[in-house]
Amino acid sequence: MGPTTTNPGAPEMMNREDMLARLDERTDPWDIVVVGGGATGVGVALDAAARGYDVALFESHDFGKGTSSRSTKLVHGGVRYLRQGNIPLVMEALRERGILRRNAPHLVHELPFVVPNYDWWEAPFYGIGLKVYDALAGRYGFGGSELLGFDETVERLPTIERDGLRGGVVYHDGQFDDARLLVHLAMTAAQQGAVLLNHAPVEGLIHDGGGFVRGVEVRDLETDEPRAIRARSVVNATGVFTDSVRRMDRADASPMIRPSQGIHIVLDRRFHPGESAIMVPHTDDGRVLFAVPWHGKVLVGTTDTPVDTPDIEPRPLREEVEYVLRHAARYLEEDPGVDDVLSAFAGLRPLVGAGDDEDTAALSRDHTLQVSRSGLVTITGGKRTTYRKMAEDTVDHAAVLAELEPRECTTRDLQIHGAHAHSERFGHLSVYGTDALLIEGLAEEVPDGDLPLDAALPYIEAEVRWAIREEMARTVEDVLSRRTRALLLDARAAIRAAPRVGEILADELGRDGAWAAGSVQEFEALASGYLVA
Numbered sequence: 001m002g003p004t005t006t007n008p009g010a011p012e013m014m015n016r017e018d019m020l021a022r023l024d025e026r027t028d029p030w031d032i033v034v035v036g037g038g039a040t041g042v043g044v045a046l047d048a049a050a051r052g053y054d055v056a057l058f059e060s061h062d063f064g065k066g067t068s069s070r071s072t073k074l075v076h077g078g079v080r081y082l083r084q085g086n087i088p089l090v091m092e093a094l095r096e097r098g099i100l101r102r103n104a105p106h107l108v109h110e111l112p113f114v115v116p117n118y119d120w121w122e123a124p125f126y127g128i129g130l131k132v133y134d135a136l137a138g139r140y141g142f143g144g145s146e147l148l149g150f151d152e153t154v155e156r157l158p159t160i161e162r163d164g165l166r167g168g169v170v171y172h173d174g175q176f177d178d179a180r181l182l183v184h185l186a187m188t189a190a191q192q193g194a195v196l197l198n199h200a201p202v203e204g205l206i207h208d209g210g211g212f213v214r215g216v217e218v219r220d221l222e223t224d225e226p227r228a229i230r231a232r233s234v235v236n237a238t239g240v241f242t243d244s245v246r247r248m249d250r251a252d253a254s255p256m257i258r259p260s261q262g263i264h265i266v267l268d269r270r271f272h273p274g275e276s277a278i279m280v281p282h283t284d285d286g287r288v289l290f291a292v293p294w295h296g297k298v299l300v301g302t303t304d305t306p307v308d309t310p311d312i313e314p315r316p317l318r319e320e321v322e323y324v325l326r327h328a329a330r331y332l333e334e335d336p337g338v339d340d341v342l343s344a345f346a347g348l349r350p351l352v353g354a355g356d357d358e359d360t361a362a363l364s365r366d367h368t369l370q371v372s373r374s375g376l377v378t379i380t381g382g383k384r385t386t387y388r389k390m391a392e393d394t395v396d397h398a399a400v401l402a403e404l405e406p407r408e409c410t411t412r413d414l415q416i417h418g419a420h421a422h423s424e425r426f427g428h429l430s431v432y433g434t435d436a437l438l439i440e441g442l443a444e445e446v447p448d449g450d451l452p453l454d455a456a457l458p459y460i461e462a463e464v465r466w467a468i469r470e471e472m473a474r475t476v477e478d479v480l481s482r483r484t485r486a487l488l489l490d491a492r493a494a495i496r497a498a499p500r501v502g503e504i505l506a507d508e509l510g511r512d513g514a515w516a517a518g519s520v521q522e523f524e525a526l527a528s529g530y531l532v533a
């Protein structure tokens with residue numbers, strides 16, 4: 001069966017062939033070209049397209065392959081920054097949290113977090129701190145914090161370690177699915193007119209005679225075809241790979257990014273069956289630890305390990321897994337062991353460590369925006385929660401550099417693809433928001449559409465076809481790691497599901513069995529790194 005349209009007569013939402021055709025049709029330079037398809041880059045593409053600028057984005061692997069699919073999945077003001085006294089940063093993040101919940105209600109949910117107290121001073125200390133957090137949120141508040149007695153704490157956290165427990169403090173923050181939000185941001189950008197291409201690394205920058213950046217050299221990995229793309233302004237949004245693009249601009253650019261690895265392990269819900277998350281603000285070595293209910297499992301993390309050279313597929317270190325397990329055991333009744341880890345994944349924080357002698361404008365302590373002498377705009381640091389503000393600041397700068405007609409940012413009130421205030425009615429398809437109905441329709445229309453991918457996974461085959469037809473999934477990994485979250489939820493189940501996903505991909509994309517086998521093999525090799533036992 002060849003590709004068909006899910007909704008007869010309706011245009012496909014994101015289609016790679018259409019994107020390539022639009023790229024090739026263009027004779028004028030693009031207003032803005034974005035390098036990097038994580039939250040920062042896709043946010044910039046969306047902001048620019050929504051202002052009516054012509055924008056193209058290139059992602060070397062898949063949208064969200066980098067840090068943007070490997071976070072703790074929290075939309076938060078950052079209780080940690082409050083402890084550091086960084087009030088403006090917390091207020092900005094709390095405001096962005098509120099804006100994101102309003103614009104993507106199908107993906108951002110309020111979640112109660114309980115700080116369990118074992119020492120006498122913890123209740124007043126965290127109680128007062130969290131009241132300040134509530135106050136800073138103002139009209140963007142998610143619900144007031146409260147002190148909890150022993151019984152109330154145990155009611156919310158049924159498997160919390162009771163030995164020495166005095167009570168707790170509950171506060172409210174946001175939770176989301178990071179890769180799903182990214183795909184919906186990309187779809188929103190596409191609907192606003194942006195061209196976005198995955199599996200297309202930028203390999204070089206094009207400079208004019210005066211040394212100004214005037215475009216990028218990009219390769220389509222599916223055909224191995226290079227393209228020269230001209231642009232009035234180029235934005236570098238490559239996260240921990242920021243310095244590699246800065247070196248394309250200037251070979252001797254000094255390093256700006258100090259990557260720091262954070263890992264999470266995923267456990268069965270029996271370890272923490274409550275509806276609230278556990279937040280430990282200060283482990284013995286001063287880190288923050290979360291245990292968060294997510295898609296029917298529990299996500300526990302994270303760590304902070306300096307890394308010299310960034311890798312696109314970082315692996316959790318043995319000692320990081322042991323650290324998280326040790327601390328989980330301290331706060332949970334049943335001690336999880338290595339055999340209980342369903343999946344372990346690592347992400348790299350793009351921390352800004354050092355600049356060079358160029359004009360560095362730190363718009364806040366959280367994100368850094370730099371304009372090089374050649375006009376290359378680099379945006380980095382920050383977090384998922386503040387991506388919209390980062391994009392606004394970036395496009396403001398890029399538009400001036402490119403001498404574009406000044407236009408106001410509109411994303412503050414722009415709904416994100418799929419927005420639906422009550423998408424919980426769609427059950428396991430709720431993260432798709434308004435697309436859920438189309439996927440339900442597809443499940444009836446295609447053979448085996450409603451068959452589960454694997455007994456241990458909450459996904460059906462129609463979701464795979466949807467991901468390929470409408471969301472530009474091109475490989476087994478794209479489907480199992482980011483369009484669905486199978487790899488993160490249960491790596492063994494994802495490996496079991498891979499051959500069937502390969503068959504569906506080959507069917508939808510018109511590829512042969514050998515291609516499918518190659519994509520499955522690549523995925524199996526990658527997924528083995530998510531198994532720790």
Ligand SMILES: Cc1cc2nc3c(=O)[nH]c(=O)nc-3n(C[C@H](O)[C@H](O)[C@H](O)COP(=O)(O)OP(=O)(O)OC[C@H]3O[C@@H](n4cnc5c(N)ncnc54)[C@H](O)[C@@H]3O)c2cc1C
Pocket residue numbers: 035036037038039040041058059060061062063064065066067068069070071072073074075076200201202203237238239240241245260261262263302312346347348349350380381382383384385386
């Ligand atoms: C462990 C951990 C937990 C976190 N938890 C949270 C959280 O709960 N809440 C929160 O708000 N934030 C959180 N963050 C921070 C947040 O995830 C990151 O700040 C954010 O995802 C960074 O996005 P980015 O787009 O800048 O980078 P990335 O997502 O890494 O995107 C950069 C992209 O550029 C691409 N690229 C690189 N080179 C090229 C090239 N030459 N050509 C084309 N493309 C290229 C890469 O493939 C990559 O996809 C967490 C971070 C970590 C590490």
